[in-house]
Amino acid sequence: MLKYLLLLICLLTITISCSAQRNVILIIADDLGVDYCGFYENHLDTVNMPNVRMLAGRGVRFTNAWSNPLCSPTRAGILTGRYSFRTGVGNAVGGADSRVLDKNELTIPIMLKAFKKNNIATANIGKWHLQLATPKSNLMLPNTMGYDHYEGNFLGALTSYVDWNKVTNGVAANCTTYATTETVNNAVTWIVANRTKPYFLWLAFNAPHTPFHLPPKELHSYQTLSGTEADIAANPKLYFKAAAEAMDREIGRLFDSLKAFGDWENTDIIFIGDNGDDANVAQTPGGAKGSIYQDGISVPFIIAGPSIIAPNRVSDALVNTQDLFGTILEIFGDTAWVGHIPLGITVDSKSIVPILKNEATSVRDWAFSEVFKIPTVAGDGKTMRNKDYKLLDFDNGTQKFFDLRNDPNESNDLLTGTLTSIEQSNYTSLCNQMSTLVGVGRFCEVTTVEENVGTDTNPMIVIPNPFTSHISLPVGSENSRAVVTDGTGKIVFDGFDIELYDFSHLASGMYVLQTFNNNSTHTFKLMKH
Numbered sequence: 001m002l003k004y005l006l007l008l009i010c011l012l013t014i015t016i017s018c019s020a021q022r023n024v025i026l027i028i029a030d031d032l033g034v035d036y037c038g039f040y041e042n043h044l045d046t047v048n049m050p051n052v053r054m055l056a057g058r059g060v061r062f063t064n065a066w067s068n069p070l071c072s073p074t075r076a077g078i079l080t081g082r083y084s085f086r087t088g089v090g091n092a093v094g095g096a097d098s099r100v101l102d103k104n105e106l107t108i109p110i111m112l113k114a115f116k117k118n119n120i121a122t123a124n125i126g127k128w129h130l131q132l133a134t135p136k137s138n139l140m141l142p143n144t145m146g147y148d149h150y151e152g153n154f155l156g157a158l159t160s161y162v163d164w165n166k167v168t169n170g171v172a173a174n175c176t177t178y179a180t181t182e183t184v185n186n187a188v189t190w191i192v193a194n195r196t197k198p199y200f201l202w203l204a205f206n207a208p209h210t211p212f213h214l215p216p217k218e219l220h221s222y223q224t225l226s227g228t229e230a231d232i233a234a235n236p237k238l239y240f241k242a243a244a245e246a247m248d249r250e251i252g253r254l255f256d257s258l259k260a261f262g263d264w265e266n267t268d269i270i271f272i273g274d275n276g277d278d279a280n281v282a283q284t285p286g287g288a289k290g291s292i293y294q295d296g297i298s299v300p301f302i303i304a305g306p307s308i309i310a311p312n313r314v315s316d317a318l319v320n321t322q323d324l325f326g327t328i329l330e331i332f333g334d335t336a337w338v339g340h341i342p343l344g345i346t347v348d349s350k351s352i353v354p355i356l357k358n359e360a361t362s363v364r365d366w367a368f369s370e371v372f373k374i375p376t377v378a379g380d381g382k383t384m385r386n387k388d389y390k391l392l393d394f395d396n397g398t399q400k401f402f403d404l405r406n407d408p409n410e411s412n413d414l415l416t417g418t419l420t421s422i423e424q425s426n427y428t429s430l431c432n433q434m435s436t437l438v439g440v441g442r443f444c445e446v447t448t449v450e451e452n453v454g455t456d457t458n459p460m461i462v463i464p465n466p467f468t469s470h471i472s473l474p475v476g477s478e479n480s481r482a483v484v485t486d487g488t489g490k491i492v493f494d495g496f497d498i499e500l501y502d503f504s505h506l507a508s509g510m511y512v513l514q515t516f517n518n519n520s521t522h523t524f525k526l527m528k529h
Contacts, residue, residue, distance in 0.1 A: 022306070023267040024328055025187075025201045025254075026078075029247060029300070030071065030127060030209035032273035035283045036244065037300045042408065044283040045237070047244040048221065051252035052271055052302070058311045059269070059304025060356055065319040066367045066385075067275050069289060069296040071156060072129050073371070074274040074321055075204070076101045079108060079130070079145075081325025081349030083368060085382075085438055090372035093129055094156050097374045101130040106345055108328055109146030112200060115334040121194035123149040126183045126204035128167075129156045140170035147202075148194075151186045153179065158206050161213040178216055180207045180243070184250040188257045195261060200328065203254075207247040210278055212239035215246035240281040268305030268331055272321060275299065284409070290371065292383040292392055293410055297369045307331050309358040317355055317362040318387065320369070326351035366433055382443075384434045389426040393434065393443050399525070401427055415525050418489040418512065427510070444527060462513060466527035469504040473515065480517035503528065 038046035039053045039061065068074040068084060076082075076089040079101070084090045088099040109122040124147045131141050133154050142150035151168045158164045158179055166175040166182070175182055187203050207215075214227035220242040225231060232239050258264040275289050276296040282288035287295030301319060304311065326349035329337040341347050348368075354360035370382040372395065381394035385404060392400040401414045403423070414423055431444040463472050473480060484493040486509070493501055506528050513524045 021198050021266050022332060023195075023199050023201075023263060024270065024331055025203055025267060026270045026324065026328070027251065027272070028075075028126070028202075028204040029244070029271070029273045030204070030206050031275060031278045031289055032208060032244060032300065033276035033282075033288075033295060034273075034298050034300050035277065035295065036241070040300065045241075047241045047248070049244065049248040051248050051255060052300075055269055055271055055302045055304040056312070057304075059302050059308050060311070060313045060315050062301040062303075062315050062317065062319050064316050064367070065272070065299055065301035065321065066297045066369050067273065067299045067321045068369055069275050069291055069371045071127075071209075071274050072101075075128075075130055076105075077320070077322040078324045080105045081108075081322050081347040083322060083348050083437075084370050084372070086346060086348070089130070090370060090380075091374070092156055093131065098132065099374065100132060103131070103141055103144055105145070106341070106347075107146045108202075108325055109148075109200065111329055111334070111337065111340065112332060113146060114340065115329070115332065115337075116198075119197055120332060121197045121199040122147050122201075123187075123190050123194070123199070124152070124202040124204070125150070125186050125190065126152040126202075127156070127206050128152060128154045128204075136172075137170075139167050139172060143169055149190055151190070152183065152204065153206055157209055158211070160211070161206070161215070178219075178246075180205055180215065180219070180247050180250050184254050187254060191257070191261065191263070195263060198332065200332070205247050208240050208243035210280070212236055212243060212280075214239060215242055219246035219249045221245065236280045240278070266306055268303060268307050270324065270328075271300065271302045271304075272324075273299035273301075274321075287410070291379060292369055292371060292381055294390075294404075294408065297383075303327075303352075303356060307353070307356050309356070313358070315355055315361070316387075317352070318364050318367040318385070319352060320348070320350075320364070320367050322349045323352050323363070325349035327353055327356075366430070368434070368437060382434060382438065384430050384437075386426065386430060389423070389430060391427065391430040391434065391443075393431070416523065418485065419510065424510065462524050462526060467503065468528070469502050470499065471501075471503065471513070471526070472499055480515040483514045483516075485512045485514075 034040040035044045036047045037043055039056050068077060070092045072093040073084045073089050076087045080087055087101060089101050093100050112120045112122060124142050128142055131138050139154060153164060154167045161179045162176055164175055164179055165172050183205055187201060212232050214225055217223060222238055222242040225238060258267055277288050279288040284295050287293035289296055326337055330351045330353045350363045352363055354363060366384050366386050368384045372380045376395050381392060383392045388405045390402045390404050399415060402410045434443040479496060481496055482498040483491060485491050508528050511526050511528055513526055515522045
């Protein structure tokens with residue numbers, strides 16, 4: 001009898017566990033890179049964020065997570081699971097030339113509704129930044145694209161954190177509550193009203209995005225700051241840190257509310273940054289928000305909650321923020337979500353649930369990011385990495401190639417020297433994969449990298465590139481001495497008549513051309529077909 005009673009208790013326990021409601025809250029910090037996060041190994045100056053840090057202890061912290069370099073493309077990628085070259089959103093939305101997210105895109109909330117027949121409550125609270133605010137009918141687009149409830153700042157940046165325009169399900173009104181506090185107020189209110197069903201909450205803070213306005217004093221520890229525009233301009237990092245600390249305090253209030261409601265143990269919390277730090281507070285030169293260098297796209301990324309098996313883990317798996325699309329669907333039980341994508345729609349997301357469940361150490365062999373504007377500007381380009389190496393291909397035709405394992409700060413461009421066989425293999429693999437992904441064959445072909453040394457600053461272009469037999473130098477440099485070396489550093493040409501030389505016999509691959517003329521030296525990377 002005792003045996004059967006114990007068996008019944010076990011079965012009841014399993015039944016209760018299996019029927020437990022599962023919720024997901026995605027928290028997005030605006031313009032927060034890993035360098036200010038003390039719970040990351042490569043942090044520099046840090047922000048006091050104990051509530052976010054606490055998530056790492058009950059979850060998985062990802063050290064190789066990539067976003068897009070700007071707000072709108074990252075958000076579009078998460079919502080649709082698609083890369084920017086598919087959605088068209090390659091820049092921050094705003095202005096006449098902005099490409100906005102098509103209202104007919106397939107989204108996380110639409111997929112959740114199809115899976116559970118409207119039995120999952122969905123809300124987007126906080127920053128939207130995927131479409132323009134005009135015409136006024138656009139203010140309903142979050143609802144049109146699947147959310148039961150939208151409440152927050154529709155545009156990219158607030159003019160004031162204490163005097164701003166809040167949209168609630170298509171209706172705009174002025175709000176004077178500190179925006180970070182209001183975002184959590186709205187989240188808690190919505191959870192109270194909807195917690196009878198499983199819920200998905202997209203919670204997007206404006207903080208610590210500019211303007212770096214001083215938060216209410218009870219939310220941060222920087223009590224000597226005056227809050228004047230002059231003081232903000234003189235000390236932007238301190239105000240940035242105060243805003244991030246205030247965000248963490250309010251995240252703590254959200255967590256306390258979940259515990260009070262009894263939802264803490266059945267809610268998965270995802271915390272990410274949407275891109276690197278603003279240039280005004282960036283701690284490393286040249287690689288902030290807007291850049292496809294590491295500091296522009298490496299973001300904090302933690303998932304914590306009941307879906308985690310063996311918590312307090314650190315994963316070096318390659319992750320794209322687009323992977324949250326499939327991950328969130330799978331957490332809610334839609335393990336066959338890939339098969340539910342309509343024909344003709346390409347979704348790039350890969351669920352990382354196998355990593356959360358400690359069943360796999362990785363789900364993808366490479367990560368990808370990009371930025372593009374209209375018209376294009378310096379820095380626009382695409383980048384891809386595998387576990388060790390990273391290729392950057394800029395829209396101006398230049399490339400850079402880094403060994404991230406030994407050079408995480410991207411200080412040594414391998415394309416300025418001779419590639420080893422391992423480096424050449426990784427370079428070829430990445431450029432071929434990027435060509436396959438994007439659907440163009442240019443990434444292994446347009447590899448010109450030009451450097452000027454000396455007094456001559458006129459740009460030079462070697463044509464054709466790629467070449468098959470002959471190489472032409474720019475006008476005025478035909479009589480320069482030219483030296484061509486192959487991938488092993490072996491000299492295959494050294495002379496003054498390169499334009500007459502036939503390279504047809506050379507094997508296909510990458511070659512280095514150096515030209516010497518007066519006080520000027522130029523170095524190019526060329527591809528031989």
